[in-house]
Amino acid sequence: MPFTMPLLSSNRISFCFPHPLNFNSDLWIGKRDRIAVSREVSTNLTASVASSPPPDSVRGDSVAGGARDVKKLESEGLELLYDDGYTSSSEIDYTDLVRSDGAPPRWFCPVECGRPIKGSPLLLFLPGIGGLGMGLILHHKALGKVFEVRCMHIPVYDRTPFEGMVKIVEATVRLEHAMCPDKPIYLVGDSFGGCVALAVAAHNPNIDLILILSNPATSFGRSQLQPFLPILEALPDLSFIMGDPAKMAMASVESGLPPLEALDQLPRILSSMLPHLFDFADIMPKDTLLWKLKLLRSAASYANSRLHAVKAEVLVLASGKDNILPSRDEAQRLRNSLRNCRVRYFKDYGHTLLLEDGIRLLTIIKGASMYRRSRRLDYVSDYLPPSMTEYTEIFRLKYRLFFQATSPVMLSTLNDGKIVSGLAGVPNEGPVLLVGYHTLMAFELSPLIDAFLREKNVMVRGVAHPLFFTEKFETSLQEFTVFDEIKVFGAVPVSASYIFRLFSSKSFVLLYPGGVREAFHRKGEEYKLFWPEQPEFVRMAARFGATIVPFGVVGEDDIAELVIDYNDQMSIPITRDLIKQTNKGFKRLRTNMNGEVANQDLYIPGILPKIPGRFYFLFGKPFETKGRMGNLRDRENANEVYLQIKSEVESILSYLKKKREEDPYRGILQRIVYQATRGSTDEVPTFEP
Incomplete structure (x- = not known):
């Protein structure tokens, strides 16, 4: 039975050992100065095994780097834009190897992982052939907030055969599953560890396992190490x-x-x-080296012979510049060989993927919709808010030029009808339903989400098309794309049940009644609403007393010109067949409706960029539904409110199209001159509301 117990509490590592307990010689680990755990210390600690803490307990007195209060973290979950601790650790911190101490492979819990939020699943890290177990060092703090992290350490001179290694991991997996049968267990396998993870999954098809394989060594037979x-x-x-x-x-x-x-x-x-x-x-x-290379060869052979038995969810992380293993080709092979396998491809990274700068393992897991705390993924209860690192890298860096080029203007309406700069007119507390116009290709999404994060510290949860949550169009070399980003930033599949639950949790919900038909409109249809006749959202909003905020945004015609639309493509046999084939596998929405709103075919429009103008957002006067449940339960009353909100959105669009003509800084050249003379960080003014 593997015990989880702090054995060495330096500022970095806590060790825990599987049975049999074996403290026969000194153990060295740490930073530059070696810290020894002697026989005397080991003897004293042996007596404390019976009272070792449960899985959700703290594995050290403090979290390095100044983490937030652990009680708050556990009881309330993660805060929006929390500090995930990335870049605060370095591989250099652990340059010393653990000397042979006569003990078998064992688990250790990095102290810097801290205490995870309540209900977090277990994550077992299985190292590469080196066996040190520090392959997640750059990710300890981030993963430790949402997983109970344990890393396997394999002593340098250990001679446990591959089957024995599998049994050690298997024993831990079965024990943890027996204690928490409704929780998934994550196996993160690095290179050699990927073979161990696959073997364990093949032996335990009835245990809920999620495998994250980083450049798995199942390709060893085709690697450059084999001839050695x-x-x-x-x-x-x-x-x-x-x-x-x-x-x-x-x-x-x-x-x-x-x-x-x-x-x-x-x-x-x-x-x-x-x-x-x-x-x-x-x-x-x-x-020793010969033993490890032969162990690697036997591991690859063993795992490959059992791929057919693997039923677990698998995410393969493959590097494009792996000079040790042919990981790119292996990712394609595993995707075709395994029942439930997906790939994320990193073309500019090498074999030591998890130790290279720019890789955020938790972000990758979240973007692939593979973080869950129970048997089934729930996009509401399993959602993890974005960290400051994720926000900075995606919004502040990736979209920085887009924001600078379009200089989005945010306006809102107070209760007295006055239009003001910023989002002061939008309520500060949910539930809030933002209902508005969907621009071409959803150009408005990133500025909108960014504005609410910056100004109100609120995560807007978008209700998105099932397209964003399907694996149908993922390739065997799928990179981290905008599809992953929208899931990291709160999108949920469109469904009444998810909207219901978001309102229950007092969230800010973003809904586009026009859906795909509006976002993929035709030529000459910009700023035209394609809303259904039925009041889809009013009665549900009233049930929870949600505040409905209508909004509009203009500017798509200032940044792009639609030159090839849906009608053009449907007139060409090749593209028509492609569109039909593409949409065949999608879940169809609003199939019971008539008219244009039912035409929800997805296609890729042909657009030409323009010298960018500017985006203008206006959030209308909030419509309160609190206390009106009885009145709005009546369909006619609800329909009246629905038409009122639709009319308000149309009025906002008309207002913005007219008022932008008065903006002296609508053109990008005028904005560049203003920022050059006033400072690049100054907000560029606009028209007087």
Whole structure:
């Protein structure tokens, strides 16, 4: 039975051991200075095993980096734009290997992970062939907020065969499943660890497992490491190889290249291989390295022979510049071989994907809709708010040029009808329903969400088309796209049940009654509403006393021109067949309705960019439904309110189209001059409301 107990509480690591407890020799771990756990310390700690803390307990007295109060974290969940701790750790913090102590592989819980939010699932990290177990070091703090993290450490001189390694992990998985049968268990396998994860999943098809495989070593038979085995067996020792890693890197340079091109490849290959070489630092004995490479070969063979039995959800993270394994091709093979496998491809990263800058494992898991706390994913209860890192990298960096080019203007209406700058007219507390016009290709979404995050510290939960949640169009080399981003930032599939639950949780809900028909409109249809006849949202909003805020946005015609629309494409046989085939697999919406609103076909319009003008948002006077449930239960009354809100949105669009003509800074050149003279951070003014 594996015990979870703090064994070494430096400022970094807490160790926990599986049975049998084995404290036969000193253990070194830590930063530059080695910290020893002696036999005496081990003896004293053995007595505390019986009272070891439960899985959700704290694994240390404090969280490095100044985390928020753990009680608040556990009871209320994560705060919006919380500090996820990325970039506050470094691989350099753990340069010393754990010396052989005679103990078997064991689990440890990094103290810096802290206490996760209540109900968090277990995450077991299975390391690469080096076995140190520090492959998640850059992710400890972020993952530790929403997972109970345990990492496996495999001592350098350990000789546990692959089947034995699988049994150790399997025993932990079965025990945890017995204690919490309704929670999923995450297995994050790095390279060799990916083989272990697949083997465990194949043996336990009835346990709810979610596998995250980073460049899994199932491709070892086709890797550049395979030819090393006969060479190493012939060498008297490894000092030649370990003393000159550049020669090992040269073996990976493509043959036949001109000298200058080969020299250009060498630094990149060497930087990819060095982390693995240092996993065997201090000149590892030849027999140890041979053992590990043979273990890797047997692991790949064992896992590949059992892929057919894997029923778990699998997410493969594949690097495009992996110079150790053919991970790109392996991702495609695994996606075709496994029943429930998806891929996220990172074309500019190497083999040590999880240790490279720019990779955010938790963000990837969230974007792939693979974070859940129970047997089924719930987009409301399982939702994790975006962290400050996610907000900064996606909104402040990725969309920075778009925001600068379009300089969105935010206006809102107070209860007395006065139009003011900013979002002061929008309520500060939910439930709130934002109902408005959907611009071409949803250009307005990122400025809208950004404005509510910055000004009101509110996450607007968009109700999105099922397209964004289907795997139908994912490829075997699927990159992290806008489809993942909208899920990180709160989108839920359109359904009455999800809107119901969002209102129940007092959320800010974003709804576009015009849906796909409005966002993929035809030529000459800009700023035209395609709303259904039925009052779809009024009565549900009234049931929860939600405040309805109508809004409009103009500017799409100032940044792009629609040149090839749906009608154009349907007149061409090839594109018509493509559109029909594309939409065949989608869940159809509003199939019981007539007219244009029922025409929800998805297509990719042909657009030409323009020298950008400006986006203008206006949020109308809030419409209170609190206390009107009885009145609005009547369909006629609800329909009257519905038409009133629709008319308000149309009036807002007309107002903005007229008033933007008075904006002296509508053109980008005028805005550039203003910012150059006043400061690039100054907000550019607009017309007088």
